[in-house]
Amino acid sequence: MDCARLWLGLLLPLAAALDFRYHHQAEMEAFLKAVAQNYSSITRLHSIGKSVRGRNLWVLVVGRFPKEHRVGIPEFKYVANMHGDETVGRELLLHLIDYLVTNDGKAPEITRLINSTRIHIMPSMNPDGFEAVKKPDCFYSNGRENNNYYDLNRNFPDAFESNNVSRQPETVAVMEWLKTETFVLSANLHGGALVASYPFDNGVPATGTLHSRSLTPDDDVFQYLAHTYASKNANMKKGDHCKNKMNFPNGITNGYSWYPLKGGMQDYNYIWAQCFEITLELSCCKYPPEEKLPFFWNFNKASLIEYIKQVHLGVKGQVFDQNGNPLPNAIVEVQDRKHICPYRTNKFGEYYLLLLPGSYIINVTVPGHSPHLTKVIIPGKSQNFSALKMDILLPFRGQLDSIPESNPSCPMTPLYSDLPSHSAATKPGLFLFLVTLFHLLFK
Template sequence: MDLSRLWLGLLLPVLAALDFRYHHQEGMEAFLKSVAQNYSSITHLHSIGKSVRGRNLWVLIVGQCPKEHRVGIPEFKYVANMHGDETVGRELLLHLIDYLVSRHGKDLEITNLINSTRIHIMPSMNPDGFEAVKKPDCFYSNGRENYNKFDLNRNFPDAFEYNNISKQPETLAVMKWLKTETFVLSANLHGGALVASYPFDNGAQATGALLSRSLTPDDDVFQHLAYTYASRNPNMTKGDQCKNKMDFQNGITNGYSWYPLQGGMQDYNYVWAQCFEITLELSCCKYPREEKLPFFWNDNKASLIEYIKQVHLGIKGQVFDQNGNPLPNVIVEVQDRKHICPFRTNKFGEYYLLLLPGSYVINITAHGHDPHLTKVVIPEKFQTFSALKKDFHLPIQGKLDSILVSNPSCPLIPLYKVMPSHSVATRPGLFLFSMTLLLIFFK
């Protein structure tokens, strides 16, 4: 026996293979803690809060510098199981974690992805709901809601209507979490249908609701993101795999066009956190039998990886003053796609704009100063694991604290209620979405 190989094997992280079964809270925690211990150089495990019953809302971070944000490294997240009885996403994210850490340093694509991205994975946003399900069911169980009987995907502030319902501990934890990181891209994993749904989930005349759709100023990017995921899932891309359900062309849909909902998480991410999020419905059956889990993993593995890569679309960089100091809270947006809550630089002066290849005029506006306009061309083919880097130096000199104070955060009110149509994406004739019936399965 080659002793050198034996010693090398003893030094490498050892993690028991993750089996294909449903992992309850204790088993999930044991797995996550084992990963964090065995792969401590690229992972960090923490809880962002607790459920109503006091269960931890665990997040495992995978990245080259997992414990802290680094300038130029975008933040990505997956969240699953916010409906406790929609279980496939919960197990897929555990297997994704296993797949990522076990291939780091061995698989070039995975290694580059981890080294260039900080990936946050929350397998269960609603652990109380999951534990409450006594008997798996394809349609509905009491575990859908949290312990207080609130649907967490109707519990966020809404940009279109007043929804002054009691915010739940799980919801508040996610809202707080979004303020601590500069998330760029996200997906939340559900079950009960097979489709990739993109914002908006609610709507108003300003976003095209009279045409049975509700489109964001970044509709082209959102359609690309949804199709990127669906097109790599052999069943989702067919669009008609769930019996007695809608036929989704190419496996994607606008959320409002499917059916409107108030207080959804993906709309909140986009409006208030500058984070592009889509909703992934991964199984016709909400809580399928365990023996089906390997098939769901095989169908979604490529999609899960390819979707993470999309965090590197578009452009990124920093905004500096004339002395080279980074400027926080500076508006950085494409001129013709303004957001109702303007996208701003973070405390490091960083910005990230997810954009498809093309020519854009970027508007950089610091409080109290005239807009600075710059044309940027994003090439058709660019490096896979980095957006186009473009820093901006403004001919101003100002104290960072004063800039921060003068730019309060966007208010939590129905922002679109009285807004006129604000984007070319919402004008008639660009897309034809047909009115659909409210289905048995909900996001």
């Protein structure tokens, strides 16, 4: 029996070995389960829901405390394969998982990242679409949509105009997932172009659509995040690697500048989930031959790691009342960049604000009390895999009676409806329509 256990122990790590090819649902599940078993101290595997056809939507968590949130440790996520025929991101995330768990305790950078970050990885948001692709194609395949023929990246609530489509199981699962964690930073992996795209994807004149763009209050941070990813990818940063596609200076673009998109996931994350998300288009070809996968891994590995580190930008901390009780649901925002859906502390009284180096005034607001202002100076260098830590003590006793964790001031309606009405710039003209058709809706 002891010999059998010894042989089993020697063989189990081999089960997590990952080759460069496309892994269908059963193979992907086997790999994820093997990783969760072999690296149980730093991983947690769970399903956030099921697809239309009942396939699990798997998420593997990697971190020193993978099973639950710990105060001060930010939550990061990658989501891929939202469009089932855009396949490179799916495989890259499987290889990222393999790289993280096998380098813990060996590579100092990865070890520090795992020590300081809780990393959530969803290799496929649309497993039905992936399995539906019968003839892989560079431009479009029948697996783009889910099994109900809905484009999942047009299926979320929209802050700018009504999006009364039937909410799909995969979309609902992600929306519910976002309520369970304090996600700070995210990226959504796609294919069909080579660019890092940042919010907003939709807009109104107040966000800049009259100038063919739609900018968030945190545009400086979003441009930095997109540039961080693109700059580590030699082909992406060229901006014109996909010769028959658009030219993207430095490999980045504002989503609306590329083309307007209603019901997208990155806008939803930023507005309703307090999570900064960008969209990464990783391959000119949506479903390239699998012999190209090592090439994509080599060009994206450094970018994938460097982007995770950015969850440690800015400032973080807890808000306490005068008795030292953490205050949930307190509004914590920088004075000159208020969000239309105010950013609030979680149930532990925590806040995370992604900010570039500089001087800021943090405004903390609790109902029934005057705003509390705190000056913070964020240094030029990151604090060794940690945002600047600043706890805020308020000079009064807080009301802690069953404050809801969700944001009560943000209904699932167009939040920009009271701002100036939509201009023609928010609706694709003939030229934009032709461009969009030509690029076959890459996102």
